[in-house]
Amino acid sequence: MTEFEPVIGLEIHVQLASQTKLFCACPNGVGENSKPNTSVCPVCMGHPGVLPVMTEGAVRLAVRAGLALNCAIQKHSTFSRKHYFYPDLPKGYQITQYDEPINGAGFIEITYGPKDNLQKKKIGIHHAHLEEDAAKSSHESTYSLVDYNRAGSPLLEIVSLPDLRSPDEAYAYLTEIKRLMRWVGASNCDMEKGELRVDVNISLRPKGQEKFGTRAEIKNLNSFKGVREALIYEIARQTKILNEGGTVKQETRLWDKEELVTKPMRSKEDALDYRYFPEPDLPPLVLKESWLDEVKAQMPELPASKEARFMAAGLSAYDAGVLTSSREISDYFEAVTQSGKVTLKTASNWIQTDLLGLLHAEKKEIEDSPIPADRLAQLLEMVESGKITRKQGREVFEEIWKTGESPAAVVEKRGMVQVSDEAQLEEWAKAAIAANPKAVADYQKGNKAAIGALIGGVMKLSKGKANPKVMGKIFTQLLG
Numbered sequence: 001m002t003e004f005e006p007v008i009g010l011e012i013h014v015q016l017a018s019q020t021k022l023f024c025a026c027p028n029g030v031g032e033n034s035k036p037n038t039s040v041c042p043v044c045m046g047h048p049g050v051l052p053v054m055t056e057g058a059v060r061l062a063v064r065a066g067l068a069l070n071c072a073i074q075k076h077s078t079f080s081r082k083h084y085f086y087p088d089l090p091k092g093y094q095i096t097q098y099d100e101p102i103n104g105a106g107f108i109e110i111t112y113g114p115k116d117n118l119q120k121k122k123i124g125i126h127h128a129h130l131e132e133d134a135a136k137s138s139h140e141s142t143y144s145l146v147d148y149n150r151a152g153s154p155l156l157e158i159v160s161l162p163d164l165r166s167p168d169e170a171y172a173y174l175t176e177i178k179r180l181m182r183w184v185g186a187s188n189c190d191m192e193k194g195e196l197r198v199d200v201n202i203s204l205r206p207k208g209q210e211k212f213g214t215r216a217e218i219k220n221l222n223s224f225k226g227v228r229e230a231l232i233y234e235i236a237r238q239t240k241i242l243n244e245g246g247t248v249k250q251e252t253r254l255w256d257k258e259e260l261v262t263k264p265m266r267s268k269e270d271a272l273d274y275r276y277f278p279e280p281d282l283p284p285l286v287l288k289e290s291w292l293d294e295v296k297a298q299m300p301e302l303p304a305s306k307e308a309r310f311m312a313a314g315l316s317a318y319d320a321g322v323l324t325s326s327r328e329i330s331d332y333f334e335a336v337t338q339s340g341k342v343t344l345k346t347a348s349n350w351i352q353t354d355l356l357g358l359l360h361a362e363k364k365e366i367e368d369s370p371i372p373a374d375r376l377a378q379l380l381e382m383v384e385s386g387k388i389t390r391k392q393g394r395e396v397f398e399e400i401w402k403t404g405e406s407p408a409a410v411v412e413k414r415g416m417v418q419v420s421d422e423a424q425l426e427e428w429a430k431a432a433i434a435a436n437p438k439a440v441a442d443y444q445k446g447n448k449a450a451i452g453a454l455i456g457g458v459m460k461l462s463k464g465k466a467n468p469k470v471m472g473k474i475f476t477q478l479l480g
């Protein structure tokens with residue numbers, strides 16, 4: 001049997017998080033919570049005689065997105081009309097960028113694979129263009145409803161090159177696009193709110209062959225998980241056809257998330273002719289050098305650069321990836337470590353294991369963390385300097401999470417201190433030895449693990465305040 005290689009390309013629409021819609025002053029992104037058809041005006045409703053006017057905010061976000069995607073920003077771009085007839089499109093055409101998009105070719109780097117063996121791969125971006133969104137229609141049993149709040153909202157369509165070779169790579173690509181778009185504030189990318197929509201192209205070809213096979217397009221994907229599942233299904237479906245000597249039909253298929261299958265929607269033979277032509281109501285979009293310089297100057301440090309810095313400072317690729325999974329997490333991490341009194345590894349461990357775990361469990365973002373970065377820094381400084389034990393640190397963490405108190409206040413209130421005084425520790429050690437002759441005998445017979453019982457004894461006597469490091473040293477001295 002021939003071995004086939006999948007060739008996958010993604011078209012992603014992200015809704016830009018600008019204040020207004022693309023060509024009018026209507027508030028953008030009013031979302032599901034607003035009453036239908038309240039953020040509308042004659043422009044986005046397509047009334048005759050009105051003219052679109054480009055809004056700056058959306059262009060700025062499109063350029064920020066383009067810079068994050070390493071795209072060649074085009075100082076001159078143009079708009080076209082894409083025609084089709086449907087109730088969600090009041091003008092009868094959609095204003096989009098066709099042959100001269102604002103963002104030219106670019107690339108991103110994706111990371112995928114198991115935690116201890118992460119792979120990196122460069123994925124090409126063909127281009128990313130601006131366009132207006134259509135309205136949202138919902139179909140009831142005998143009638144349909146249309147909400148125009150979304151009509152005219154700015155979208156950026158990011159078109160990848162067919163560089164992806166597996167469902168896992170496609171998943172990693174989506175994750176990276178989302179991270180970058182959120183990082184630069186271009187889009188919130190909330191898929192449930194339709195702020196990120198994705199169409200997938202997939203074909204198979206015999207391994208080693210350069211020529212692409214016939215592709216199918218998959219639509220109706222509403223989660224990253226759905227994209228992965230649909231691709232796995234589609235690879236199996238196309239492999240079976242090819243192995244049986246058949247040919248894959250070029251068609252659009254819909255993902256059925258209940259049955260976990262793709263189903264044909266319409267074939268390309270009767271695909272719509274959109275009759276693209278240049279938009280006469282909008283002049284070319286020309287970006288001034290000075291404006292572009294200003295947008296570039298306002299760009300934050302991008303995640304790849306932060307990740308590289310964290311790794312150069314000693315963190316693993318995995319840890320650096322988690323700590324840059326969002327700009328807010330990376331800022332938090334840097335705020336905790338900026339004093340230089342907390343090591344990166346300690347901060348990384350506490351943030352990943354304790355903080356992110358609890359935030360996740362309570363469905364909170366790090367911006368809403370009950371423990372702000374400076375508080376966690378104070379706590380970790382006390383642990384690192386040996387003022388309190390790691391175990392006490394965990395107790396303080398839980399307390400300040402609940403009460404919002406300062407770590408110092410909790411430590412004082414509970415009388416927490418770590419005892420490192422050798423005379424006091426020796427006294428406890430001798431008492432523990434006297435109370436547990438069996439452990440002593442075991443230890444002296446060569447069972448080094450038996451010391452655990454003795455240290456446990458000291459912890460009991462000291463109410464958890466003994467410094468375990470110094471304790472170990474004292475026991476070695478006392479028992480030889």
Ligand SMILES: [Zn+2]
Nearest residue numbers: 024026041044
């Ligand atoms: Zn409007």
